[in-house]
Amino acid sequence: MRRTIRFTVNGDPVEVEVQPHWPLLRVLRDELELTGAKMGCGEGECGACTVLVDGKPINSCIYPVLEAEGKQVLTIEGLVSSENELHPIQQAFLDKAGVQCGFCTPGMIMSAKALLDMNPNPTEDEVRHALAGNFCRCTGYVQIVESVRHAAELLLKNAKQTGAGE
Ligand code: FES
Ligand code: FES
Structure with missing residues (x-):
C-alpha cells in the first residue's frame, strides 16, 4: 500500500x-x-x-x-548555483582530475561536502577517513584526496573574499 x-x-x-x-x-x-x-x-x-x-x-x-x-x-x-555555476568542490574535482569514469563522483563529492561543512581545513588523513565508505575503481584515490584538499582551499578563499566584501 x-x-x-x-x-x-x-x-x-x-x-x-x-x-x-x-x-x-x-x-x-x-x-x-x-x-x-x-x-x-x-x-x-x-x-x-x-x-x-x-x-x-x-x-x-x-x-x-x-x-x-x-x-x-x-x-x-x-550543489550547482542558481546561476548554473559549479560548486567549488565540483570545480576542484575537475581541476585536480578527481573524475575519471565519474560513477563514484557524486557520492565522493557529497561525502566531501559533509566533511568540509564540519571541518573546513581537513588533513589528508581526515579526508581519507571521511571518504572511507566511497569506493573508486579508477583513480587510485590520490587525485580524489587532492581534489578535496583543493576544494577546501577554494572554499576558504571564497569565504575570505565574501568576508572582505562585507
Ligand atoms: S549503491 Fe549504495 S552504497 Fe553502493
Ligand atoms: S572515477 Fe570511476 S569509479 Fe571513481
Whole structure:
C-alpha cells in the first residue's frame, strides 16, 4: 500500500507517493528524476549513492524513504548555483582530475561536502577517513584526496573574499 510522504530535496518541498519498503535512492532516481546519485552495490558498501540527509552523508540505496519524512535531502544536483555555476568542490574535482569514469563522483563529492561543512581545513588523513565508505575503481584515490584538499582551499578563499566584501 502506497503512502504519501513529504520532505525537502535541494531546498524544494516534495510530496511523493511511495511504497514503504522503497529506499530513498529509488525515489530520488525513479520518482523525482534526480539521477546524480548512482546505484552501485545496492547494499550500503560502495558509497555511489551518497546524499546528505539533514547534513549527514547516508547511503541512499539502503536508507528507507520513510525515514526522510520531514527532513532535508541534498543531492549532487543541489550543489550547482542558481546561476548554473559549479560548486567549488565540483570545480576542484575537475581541476585536480578527481573524475575519471565519474560513477563514484557524486557520492565522493557529497561525502566531501559533509566533511568540509564540519571541518573546513581537513588533513589528508581526515579526508581519507571521511571518504572511507566511497569506493573508486579508477583513480587510485590520490587525485580524489587532492581534489578535496583543493576544494577546501577554494572554499576558504571564497569565504575570505565574501568576508572582505562585507
Ligand atoms: S549503491 Fe549504495 S552504497 Fe553502493
Ligand atoms: S572515477 Fe570511476 S569509479 Fe571513481
